[in-house]
Amino acid sequence: MGYTAVGIAPQDLAGGLDFLQQQKELRLPWISLNLVTDQGRPVFPPRILTSAGSLRIAILGLTGPVRRTNVRQNGYRVLDWRQTLPPALTKAREEADMVILLSSYPFRVNEEIARSQKGIALVLQAGVSTANMAPRLVADTLICQTAGRGKYLGVLDIDRAGSKGWILANRARRALLQQRLDRVNLQLQRLRKRAPAKDLQHDAGFRQLVATRTGIEEELRALAKKKNRQQKGSVYSNRFIALRTSLPRDREVEAIVRQTLRQVNELGRRQLEKRREQRKEEARIRQRLSMLAGARACSGCHRRQAAFWRRTRHAAAWQTLVAAGRQFDRTCQPCHVTLPASALARAGMQGLPPVIPFDLRGVACEACHGPGRRHADNPAGNRLRKPDAATCASCHRADHDPGFSFADRLPLVRCPGETAGR
Numbered sequence: 001m002g003y004t005a006v007g008i009a010p011q012d013l014a015g016g017l018d019f020l021q022q023q024k025e026l027r028l029p030w031i032s033l034n035l036v037t038d039q040g041r042p043v044f045p046p047r048i049l050t051s052a053g054s055l056r057i058a059i060l061g062l063t064g065p066v067r068r069t070n071v072r073q074n075g076y077r078v079l080d081w082r083q084t085l086p087p088a089l090t091k092a093r094e095e096a097d098m099v100i101l102l103s104s105y106p107f108r109v110n111e112e113i114a115r116s117q118k119g120i121a122l123v124l125q126a127g128v129s130t131a132n133m134a135p136r137l138v139a140d141t142l143i144c145q146t147a148g149r150g151k152y153l154g155v156l157d158i159d160r161a162g163s164k165g166w167i168l169a170n171r172a173r174r175a176l177l178q179q180r181l182d183r184v185n186l187q188l189q190r191l192r193k194r195a196p197a198k199d200l201q202h203d204a205g206f207r208q209l210v211a212t213r214t215g216i217e218e219e220l221r222a223l224a225k226k227k228n229r230q231q232k233g234s235v236y237s238n239r240f241i242a243l244r245t246s247l248p249r250d251r252e253v254e255a256i257v258r259q260t261l262r263q264v265n266e267l268g269r270r271q272l273e274k275r276r277e278q279r280k281e282e283a284r285i286r287q288r289l290s291m292l293a294g295a296r297a298c299s300g301c302h303r304r305q306a307a308f309w310r311r312t313r314h315a316a317a318w319q320t321l322v323a324a325g326r327q328f329d330r331t332c333q334p335c336h337v338t339l340p341a342s343a344l345a346r347a348g349m350q351g352l353p354p355v356i357p358f359d360l361r362g363v364a365c366e367a368c369h370g371p372g373r374r375h376a377d378n379p380a381g382n383r384l385r386k387p388d389a390a391t392c393a394s395c396h397r398a399d400h401d402p403g404f405s406f407a408d409r410l411p412l413v414r415c416p417g418e419t420a421g422r
Contacts, residue, residue, distance in 0.1 A: 003028065003029060004029065004048065004050055004059065005029050005031050005048045005050075005059040005061065005102060006028045006029055006030050006031070006061075006102075007030075007031060007032065007061040007062065007063070007102030007103065007104060007124075007126065008020075008030055008031070008032040008035055008044060008061060008063045008104075009063065009064060009104035009126060010063065010064055010065065010066045010067065010078075010104060013066060013076075017043065017075055017076045018075070021043075029048055030044045030045075030061070031044055031045050031046060031047060031048055031059065031060070031061030031102065032044045032046065032061040032062070032063045033046040033047070033060055033061055033062055033063075033081075033084040033085060033088050034062060034063055034078055034079040034080070034081060034083070034084040034085075035063045035076060035077075035078055035079075036076065036077055036078075036079060037075060037076055037077075038075055038076065038077060043076060044061070046060065046061065046084075046088055047059060047060045047061070047088065047092060049095060049096065055097050055098055055160055056095070056096040056097045056098070057096055057097070057098045057099075057100060058092035058093075058095055058096035058098070058099050058100070059099075059100045059101075059102065060085070060088055060089070060092060060099065060100070060101050060102065061101075061102045062081055062084075062085060062101060062102065062103040062104070062105060063078050063104055064078075064103070064104035064105045064106070064109075064128070065078060065105075066078045081105065081109070081113065085101075085113065085117060086117065089117055089119060089120065092119075093119045097160075098121045098122075098160060099119055099120050099121055099122075100120075100121060100122045100123075100124065101113070101120050101122070101123045101124070102124050102126070103123055103124070103125050103126075104125065104126055104128065105125065105128070106125075106128045106129075107125065107128070107129075107133075107136075107143065107145075110123045110125050110138075110143050111138050111143065113141075114138035114139050114140075114141035114143060115138060115139050118139075118140070120141045121140075121141065121142065121160075121234075122141070122142050122143075122144065122156075122158075123141055123142070123143045123144070124144055124145070125143060125144070125145045126145065126146070126148065128145075129145065129147070129148065130147055130148050130149060131147050132145070132146060132147045132152055132154070132240045133145040133146075134176075134238060135156065135236065135238050137166055140165060140166070142166050142236060144156055144238065146240065147240070150243065151242065151243060152240045152241060152242055152243060153240070153241040153243055154238070154239075154240055154241075155238070155239050155240070155241060156236060156237075156238050157169070157236065157237045157238075158234065158235070158236045159234065159235045159236075160234050165233050165234060166233070166234050166235075166236055167233040167234065167235050167236070168235075168236060168237065169235045169236060169237040170223050170226055171237060172236070172237035172238065172239075173223060174220060174223050174224075177216050177219055177220050177223070178220070180216055181213065181216045181217065181220070184209055184212055184213045184216065185213065187209055188206070188209050188210070188213070191203070191205075191206050191209070282353070282354070285352075285353050286353075288339075288371075289353065289357070289360075290373065291371035291373050291374075292338070292360070292366055292371055292372065292373060293366065293371075293372040293373045293375070293376040294359045294364075294366075295309075295338070295359065295362075295364040295365055295366075296359070297372070297376045298364070298365040298366075298372060298376075301379070302365075302415075304415075304416055304417055305365075305415035305416065305417070306365075308415055308416055309364070309365065309413075309415065312412065312413050313412075313413075314362065314363035314364070314367070314413055315362050315363070315364070316362065317335070317336040317337075317362050317363040318336050318337065318356075318361035318362045319362075320336065321333070321336050330352060333352055333356060334352060334395075335363075335394075335395035335400070336361075336362070336363065337352075337356055337360045337361055337362070337363070337367075338359075338360045338361075338362065338363060338364040338365075338366050338367045339352075339360070339366075339367065363395075368387040368391055368392075368413075369384040369385055369386070369387065370384055370385050372384060389406040392404075392406055392409070392410075393406075396409075
């Protein structure tokens with residue numbers, strides 16, 4: 001099809017980098033600034049230099065962020081654009097009269113790029129939406145996009161003569177205004193059918209539409225007078241061409257497509273079921289956590305015991321994980337936090353909330369004595385348990401603490417006295 005340059009998008013990496021590199025016989029001019037190997041070497045050329053008449057053009061490629069769930073990440077990394085684009089853009093401005101960026105980042109990122117990086121004439125974005133997008137002027141950069149899935153062909157006609165500022169061609173502006181005028185006239189027609197003319201004169205929405213129509217018609221007349229005048233600056237116009245299927249139907253290909261669509265549907269069903277189970281588990285965890293009163297509530301009555309606990313290694317259990325750089329290790333967390341019950345502690349990853357609340361970090365009162373919410377509300381009617389060797393053994397197992405002795409360690413953590421408030 002005569003491509004001058006092809007930017008690498010995350011979707012192109014769905015089969016892995018090795019698969020993509022095996023397609024060399026296609027001879028596509030792939031480019032990417034920020035797709036590198038694990039050793040930091042570029043996988044494809046970062047840019048292509050070409051020309052149109054006497055205009056020298058540099059085309060840069062920028063690969064958007066890769067979602068690990070969608071692609072195979074083996075042997076490569078996608079660097080942030082802030083790391084790779086600025087130096088490449090500086091060099092491109094020295095080598096060329098015009099810079100074009102092929103980007104698979106979403107519009108909000110490309111908008112940031114256009115505002116912060118000077119010298120990019122065009123950003124052609126792809127892979128982030130299934131809809132056509134009319135060119136948008138951001139600072140001095142024109143951002144364009146054609147709908148995905150090969151349903152449309154986007155055609156951008158530009159005349160780069162003159163200044164670097166972009167001006168929409170008169171004919172393109174007239175076409176857009178005419179489309180807008182047609183929509184306004186249709187709205188006015190519908191309003192006239194619904195209400196008498198005398199009532200519409202007092203309708204604010206109707207009057208606004210009439211004023212809008214008048215403004216569009218005046219601008220169209222002004223443009224008609226300028227149609228033979230040459231515009232000064234870089235002029236552009238844009239159009240989208242809907243593509244039609246021209247290949248004959250192939251039963252084998254259709255069977256593959258149907259099978260693929262069924263597999264996609266099944267994956268969607270599984271993901272939905274997984275999310276439902278996750279929500280159920282999160283609800284169960286929230287219910288369990290609601291049984292806790294927290295160490296602060298305990299210290300309100302048991303001040304002596306709370307003061308003693310703060311001097312024990314139990315109180316600093318979470319900090320030992322932080323010091324070891326293991327505070328996000330789900331296999332370590334259960335024995336370094338306060339959980340509603342020992343059963344939940346033994347549940348490991350399946351029983352922990354996604355983020356450990358601050359009040360639960362450290363082995364506090366309820367880790368040994370059980371959930372204390374009911375006890376805090378009604379101390380006399382809800383007595384807490386006394387920990388025994390089995391309570392300690394839920395965490396101090398042989399594989400974690402081979403020298404553990406309940407009789408020897410108990411005096412180190414046993415709270416002084418039983419009288420509340422002392």
